[in-house]
Amino acid sequence: MYWPTPFEKEMPGLEIVTLCLVLLLAVVVSGMISRLLPSALPRPLVQIGLGIAIGSIAHVRVTLDPELFFLLFVPPLLFLDGWRIPKDELFKDRGAVLGLALGLVFLTVLGMGWFIHWMIPAMPYAVAFALAAVVSPTDPIAVSAIAAKVPIPRRMMHILEGESLLNDASGLVCLRFAIAAALTGTFSLGEAALTFAWMALAGVAIGVGCTWGITAAKGWFARRFGDDSGSNILVSLLIPFAAYLAAEHVHASGVLAAAAAGLSMTFTTAWASVMAATRIRRRAVWDMLQFTLNGVIFVLLGEQMPEVFAAARDTVVSTGHDSPWWLGVYVAAIVGGLALLRFAWVWVSLRFTLFRTRRRDGTHVSPPRRIVAAMSVAGARGAITLAGVLTLPLAMNDGSPFPARDLAIFLASGVILASLVIASVALPLLLRGLDLPPEHGTEAERDRARRIGAQAAIAALEKEQHRMSENSEDADHYVEIAARLMDGYRDRIDSLSDDTKTKRQDEWEGTERIMRLAAIRAERKAIFDLAQTREINMDTASRLGRELDLLDARLSTAR
Structure with a gap:
């Protein structure tokens, strides 16, 4: 019988640590490369390209556990988005934000789900709806990186931030229903509505409760027994995971719980007795964490591309086509469908807003076409789309492979790449020289x-x-x-002139x-x-x- 040596027993752990260090190094190198490039190439594209190089040249292969991947990356990103989004601007533009985050997401899931299944009959309806759900959320971090040279108008950016915060939650909740339908083969609209209501209300309540409860308990302990910066920062890092896990434990939405925890964090920090130095250090830690998590996700996306492409090329044969170029046709069709739906929704929403303004004030204003176009191309997909699509199960309940999983991952990855390229080219052109009314007050x-x-x-x-x-x-x-x-x-x-005080x-x-x-x-x-x-x-x-x-x-x- 062969007995492994102690060194061999430790190799898996060493490989995991080495791989994590390689990913972190890749994130650092991507930041350096993006600053050296003369063109305004957004950092996410550089990170994806670096990940492709790592996967192709270094032959690094990362097998991602979907549930673990989702737990590690999604809660802190949603929590931070909720924490830092301007609350008053979110409330002021709540109509536009809710329309994009809820109405457009549900329209995208239904419309694109039917379209994807019609285009690719080999992909079952449930998987097609799951793919439509993961490509519906937008990513403001990618848009911010693209628009670094051409600043986005503040109100437009606030709407995009609010949309991304809420449509992350709505899109991923739709994904959960689609996966359940794929695994069980059944779907009930009434049951889905009740489940959605429970997941939404309980998720929000748990997220707010976790933030207020943990912050109040930490403040009470600090007032009586003293406090230190390290524990305060660590508590803030643990809150999104606590909210997510608590919500998932009662079958509520952990995504909404993490977002609600971040939204309520702003109000708890206003009255919590935290030292100024602690607040500064906590902000720096969260900035580093945001940069790292987003960078690792995009590097992982690039690293997965060669293997996903190979698997998707085999899958495309089942659709009745031999050429792998059909994969590009599928991606282009999906990107085109998403752009048309978004443009139509933004145009109709803006027309409705201007119609209400005309009835109230008696003024007639034509819809600014460049703003409509900019809002349409600003819907770049990013980290949440990748995180969501990687949570597709590896196998069905009977142990058979999950249908068209590799094809769905490739198509979602292609949508991310295409939307980033389109936004990086079109958004600066649309916003350059755009005259907007000044923001008073x-x-x-x-x-x-x-x-x-x-x-x-x-x-x-x-x-x-x-x-x-x-x-x-x-x-x-x-x-x-x-x-x-x-x-x-x-x-x-001023200091006294005498050196000896x-x-x-x-x-x-x-x-x-x-x-x-x-x-x-x-x-x-x-x-x-x-x-x-x-x-x-x-x-x-x-x-x-x-x-x-x-x-x-x-x-x-x-x-």
């Missing part, structure tokens, strides 16, 4: 927030000055320091630092109070809060 709103924050800071300085002056023989010095700060809310007092001078500097910290924290609280009462939007509060966090962190670490 942002600067005035920011100035008002700064003014109210400064008033709160002065009030806090007065309170801190009185507290320090009580029963102190140096009250005049406290008044002097507070007066200097309140006069113009200026920077620290006395102990007393150090004490005055420490006093000024304490007063300035009190003022900054009061200013931040006043700004977020305005956001909570909806006097300013949360995006403005977050921007100003980040500036104050930097000042707070600098003064907190000063000694």
Whole structure:
């Protein structure tokens, strides 16, 4: 009998670690290559190309467990999208966002599902609907990378962000129904409606409950026993997984739970007592995680392409065609169908919006064709589409291979590549030189927030000055320091010309630092109070809060 050596027993683990390191290195190299290229080639295309090179030249083969892949990549990405999306803009454009995220997704699933099955009869209806479901969500990160040279108008970007957040959830929920129908062979519309309602309502409730419960418990513990940055950051990383797993455990939508957890995270961080330095570090950790997860997904997509193409080429024979070029025809037809549906939906939605405006204000405005076209080509597919299609089961309930799985993965991959290329070419052309009406109110709103924050800071300085002056023989010095700060809310007092500072001078500097910290924290609280009462939007509060966090962190670490 052959007994493996200890080294051989450890090889699978070593191979997994090595593979993870190779993927991370590929993400770093892709960022360097995208910056070196003279053309505005978006980073996702560079990462896909690098993945193809790794799969073809290095012969790296990654066998992905769909459920594990979905758990590791989807919850944190949806959570972060929900956390960072401007909430007030999302609410203001809720009609357009819900129309794109729900109406267009359901229309895409139904229309493209029938079309794909008609075009490829060898693909069963359930698999065709599953493919239509995974290609329906859009990816704002890919669009942001494409539009780096030509900035997208703010309101348009807010609509795209809101659409991507919600259509990720609706598209993946439709995918779940399609997979269940493929495995069982049955589908009930009434049962599906009830199941959808349960999954949506319970998923949202669990996501919000997890965020508020975990944040409140962490805050209670921190107030009584102290806190540290590491545990705070780790808790924020675990919240999306907790929401996702809790929702899936009760057969609700883990996707919606992760998105709802991110949406509610903005409001919990407004009142949670977290140090400014912790907020800065947490933001940096999440930026790194977002860059890494998206990069790894696109590199994995490229790495899977050679094997998927080979398997899909064999599958296309079952459709009655011999040439592998038919795969390109299928991808082009699907991309064309998606573009037509999106263009028609955006055009009708915009016409309806302008019609309501005309009835309300009596003004007649023609639909801006370039905006309609830009919104249509901005629907690039990306990480969520790949994550969704890779969750197709490997086998049916009876153990037989899942029908047309490789073909579905290839077609979804082709749609991602084609949509990225189309958006990278067409979107800058459509947006370049586009004159849009100015967005009023942002600067005035920011100035008002700064003014109210400064008033709160002065009030806090007065309170801190009185507290320090009580029963102190140096009250005049406290008044002097507070007066200097309140006069113009200026920077620290200039360093004394004498290099050798006395102990007393150090004490005055420490006093000024304490007063300035009190003022900054009061200013931040006043700004977020305005956001909570909806006097300013949360995006403005977050921007100003980040500036104050930097000042707070600098003064907190000063000694």
